[in-house]
Amino acid sequence: MDVKEREIENYNISMNRVISDISSIIYGCVDISHSVSTDKYLYEMMDRQYKNDSEYYAAYHDLLRDKLNRYLPIYNDVKQIALYTTNDTIDSGGNYYYIDAQIRNSSWYREVHKLSNKVGLYTYLDKSSDGGGNYVQYISVLRRLTEFTSSSQGYEHVLKIDIDINKLYEIFYRERDYLDLFLVDPQDRVICSTGGRWEKDLSKGFTDFSSLYKSKENSNYLIRTFRSGNFLSGWKIIGVPSSNPVVNASGQSNIYIPCIIFAVTLISSMLIWIIVRSYNYRLKKLHKHMKGVENEKFELIEIARGKDEIGELVQSFNMMTSKINTLINDVYKLQLKKKDLEIQRVQAELNFLQSQVDPHFLFNTLNAVMAICVKNNYEDLTEVIKYLSKIFRRLISWKDDIVTVREEISFTEMYLKIEKFRFLEKFHYEIQVDEEILELKVPKMSIQTLVENACKYGIQSSDGVGIVKIHVRRKGDYLSVDVEDNGSGIEPDKLHDILDMLEKEDSAEKVGISNVYKRLKLYYGDEVEFYINSELNKGTVVHYGIDVSKQHEYAVSLH
Template sequence: MWWNKVLKKFFKFSKERLLDKLDNLSVRKKLLLVYILCVLIPTIVSHFIFTIFIVKNLQQQKINQIKSAFNILNTNVKRVIDEAILYSNTLYTDDLLNDMLDIDYHGMDDFYSNYVQYLRNRIYQGRNVYSNIARVTIYTNNSTILNSDGYRKLNIQEVKEWYDKVINNPQGIVVIPTSDSGVNGEEGYVSLLRNLNQYEQRSTSTGNNSKYTKIAKIDIYLSSFFNSINFEVFGGEIYLLDSSNRIIAAHTYNNLIFTKPFVKFETSKFVPKGSYVFVNNLDITLLSGWKLVGVFSRSYMMGEIYRAIEFILLISLLSLIFATFLIRVITTSLSNRLELLERHIRKVKKQRFEILTCREGNDEIGSLIREFNNMTVRLKELIEKEMLSEIQKKTLEVEKKQAEINALQSQINPHFLFNTLDSIRMRSVLKNELETAEIIKYLTRTLRRLIYWGNDITTVQEEINFVEDFLKIQQYRFGEKLTYEIFVEEDAKNCLIPKMTIQPLVENACIHGIEEKEDSGRVTVRVKKEGVKLMIEVSDNGIGMDEKKLEELYANLNNPLYDKSIGLKNVYRRLMLYYNDNAEFYIESSFQKGTKVIIKLPLELPVFVHKI
């Protein structure tokens, strides 16, 4: 098929491009790439997937534990309710009790005799036999029944919170929270209320219905519900809520629920930030809408998960470290020897024939190193034998050329120049050209000082003498156009400074300041001490510089490519080198008004400078 051929060409082209890119990588980078693709990434991905799997299993395990515990609590609560239902059934099916409550009694004595004989014991039986029942009260609208322990006249206004719910309930039985205001404050119960009239066939002989309304109210201790959800396995808090979201009982350390019964469950008060909340509806018909709410801290829910993650991370880290160490040892054996071989090949290219000394090994790289050493030895011997004569020949030719150059240089030397200048000066004296002779004397002294440099350090006095010779030569050149003044304090004359510190500044003032000036100019040199500094000032009243040119000069004092004001720039750079940037260098200039250069040098020369 044509598309099969296209795919083959595409894969072949991609493979060739990949191989080309790999061939351009160094061996070390290739080994690093193998480590990343074959060890690092697979290890991280596999451990990541394993971590997700473990975390999900632990989360599901924790949820299953909570569900199992909630089922146990559900059963415990149902057991408490069933106990009250069981007792209510005995009252509900008691024909004698029903008949005695339907009797119209004639006075207190008549009722009391029946109360003592049967009614009282019927109530006591429930409270004494069933431990969860706090009290039992039967309400009836029989006006001849007196209010007593366990029996009360039915006043609808007093029992309006539950009366309609019982009467209108098809089964005639409801369970609701109730509370009474007693001596010790408000006391709460969970009350089971049952309409005893719904058991219609009280007597098989008559089949008559009940004469009066009779409702049994069985109050259950709240402590029974507290005990039923007191499950210590939990690492959180448990709340039993009714259909109105009121707290019936709780397993918690929150004191708000103990202030009064049936506190409203509010998330802001009972659920700390970051907690996990689980809700389980009670599987009890009479407690429709009731539920168990579990509030669990993050540490309880995630503690095992965090420990599992830490353990997996530790295993991952140890495995990576171990794998990295092994691969590092193996790759170092390869890359180090290859890099050594590469460096020695470059040395051979520069005609440095050095034997490669390292742990060769018996692999392919070791064989390559041994062959390289053999080649280096043979190549070195070949060059020494075959090219030695050629090198000697070239050396002789170089020495011959150097001798010729030295011979030519010796023909003109400083002595010849000084002798010639001295002859010219003497001839000028004989011709009575004293001014010319004097200038030649200054020029000779200047050239002799430049050629026979000697030490780099000189005194201020010697430097000033040199400057004065130079200024006299410039006066001869410019005539009356140039005047100069030199002021040197006596205690500054013996101070040591680098040679050619002042002269280039004076030369710069003459050439760039006075020469281009139309009328006469003046150069002033001042040297004095200022504390621990030596102050040198060279000023002129020449053409000066504008602000832009002065900024350009300042910016390029350290620029070796700047080809203007070379003398000034050289002085600055030499002083910075001598005094390690402790020298101060200032330039003040105004266009058509002149230029002033101020230098401040430490009186003590650096220790590396040789003193005169």
């Protein structure tokens, strides 16, 4: 008796659940119809006489397009919302349609005029729009919109909301273990059922529910009706037990119980064996990989880790191994970076010196030449030799890779004075440096090398007076350096090759602009600004910018 009562209770719960879910879908559509019917602005747009298609499309694009579709994301059980009107200035499309002769002859439109209330639920069959000749079933909430229609125009407006019938099938399919369910309309037609067994051949029309069960002995089915007194009057949900589980459960329980006990015992034993085997396998893998860590083999354990304690241990081991690998790689890359930086620094010095000359021999030679110049009153040459001597002395004494702007500008100006002596009146230079940035740091020879490049490739090939301008200023957190010349400029193809060469990690060309760019990248990473602007016969500007607010971080990372 307890089994029978429990089965009946399950049937009732299933029926109540279905009636509640379907009512929620239908009344959701009714709520949409209420919202649309009270939208006075929508009535005004539908009653307006549009002069031409362009005027209507402008109104549609700006105002009408999302008026109806905005409900679809909220009510995902709705397939389409369409508004039909007798206003012939509205072009059919989107969610708005003109009521033409074909629509007037449709069964659903005729049903609208039979409604005793403003709202009704109607189901019908129609051929699909794909041209295949197949029939498609529709369940629609229909409503006449009369709240704000203009009496002067007299247009008729009808709202049609199509329910996604697949949502109803999903509800019935969910309850298939308990009942065969049928949605039946007031004419006793099967509109929707479990599995859709009675709606497969829609070309023959709907099936009457009474014809399905008139010859069956089992008429013990359950019926639930929707709330009476409204547009759902006469609609009902009928549930038919697919078998007689009450009798089977009570009559065969003595046979099933021993089988169930045996099955539970067998399954439990198998589960215990699988769990123990899984534990043993994963522990062996973990032990093997831990031995590998002792021999500096940091390999991950590639097995399904599981959700137990051993799985957590495997995950922790993999995380630890990954972090150790990452730290080792970071340290190795940092060492390579420091070595590459040292190579760049040495190559910058070698590029400027051009040869390996013994410094003491060079100083002695320069001093001897300067003594002769003083003796013979060669004042200009004396100054040049003095600057040249200072340049070489500065190169020998400079040990730091990073120097102040003051030191770099002083060194660069000595070089420019030598160039001035060389070109005389055909060469001028300008240096503009903000006073407050003189103690900020830049890579050694990062300005002088750009100036040398401007003199060598820009000024020498120019027929007029050559001018080199240096501008060093601060822009926010960035130190901006610009070296400009009025030389012959760089051809576009050659400039492209130069810029392309700068980005090549394995480029063998490690001098001049490339040298400066790569050293800046080594010190300041991807935050370096670097570009070259050049026009033929007008000149070239080389710019770089570095974030001086992080200079301390860069210095720490490179030591």
